[in-house]
Amino acid sequence: MAPGPAGLAPVLQRGSQHADKVVALTFDADMTADEGPRAAAGEHFDNPELIALLRSLRVPATVFMTGRWAEEYPAQARSIGTDPLFEIANHSYSHYAFTSPCYGLPTVETDAIRGEVERAFGAIRKTGARNVVPYFRFPGGCYDEASLRALAPEKVTAVQWDVVSGDAFATDADAVAQQVLDGVKPGSLVVMHCTRSAAPVTDEAVRQVVPELRKRGYRFVKVSELMSG
Numbered sequence: 001m002a003p004g005p006a007g008l009a010p011v012l013q014r015g016s017q018h019a020d021k022v023v024a025l026t027f028d029a030d031m032t033a034d035e036g037p038r039a040a041a042g043e044h045f046d047n048p049e050l051i052a053l054l055r056s057l058r059v060p061a062t063v064f065m066t067g068r069w070a071e072e073y074p075a076q077a078r079s080i081g082t083d084p085l086f087e088i089a090n091h092s093y094s095h096y097a098f099t100s101p102c103y104g105l106p107t108v109e110t111d112a113i114r115g116e117v118e119r120a121f122g123a124i125r126k127t128g129a130r131n132v133v134p135y136f137r138f139p140g141g142c143y144d145e146a147s148l149r150a151l152a153p154e155k156v157t158a159v160q161w162d163v164v165s166g167d168a169f170a171t172d173a174d175a176v177a178q179q180v181l182d183g184v185k186p187g188s189l190v191v192m193h194c195t196r197s198a199a200p201v202t203d204e205a206v207r208q209v210v211p212e213l214r215k216r217g218y219r220f221v222k223v224s225e226l227m228s229g
Helices: 036-040 048-057 067-072 074-081 110-126 145-154 173-183 202-215 223-228
Strands: 022-029 061-065 086-090 132-136 157-159 188-193
Touching: 022 202, 022 223, 036 067, 048 074, 048 202, 061 067, 061 074, 061 132, 067 074, 067 110, 074 086, 074 110, 086 110, 086 223, 110 132, 110 145, 132 223, 173 188, 173 202, 188 202
Parallel strands: 022 061, 022 188, 061 086, 086 132, 132 157
Antiparallel strands: none
16 A cells, blocks of 8 residues: 555555455464463464365455564464465564553553564564565554654554454353454454464354355455455
């Protein structure tokens, strides 16, 4: 996408309102910079079962990955980022907020934003991932004009969503699936998560969502295809 007005990074919330019956499922691979001890103690911030499910269902998807997640799970990042079914986008290095308040997340200073983005891309590419796209998702989806201006020199498109799955910390897969099915329209962008500890029922919800949307005539696409359509 072209730069936004007044030197701000462009923001994509959904595809064209005139889009065909396509929908982009996106998955945030969240891990904050200070969660290393929790991972060392056995907490799982990954979800390989979900990725395996997407592969078995042949569902293309965009994974918004933090640099810290890529460092913790380099083999998985490389596997995702070398599979043509998927593409990896930037979700910052630390998963700290770019503006405050934002769900209690620590806040990154505005002059550190570019470093967060560059460090994340570096960590992701270091794993050997190749399918890396110039898109960025703000931690928590929180941003303001100052963060968009700071992001602009990185020449990335900020990707939000129009359908909130509600999978974060959910325990009812049926409710998550229904929320997605109720919200999807042609060109929709759905936000979900690829972290077992914080989103334990996402794979169960996806197992319901995919066949139902296909029955309704929808086709799944990556964000790059949604933007070019």
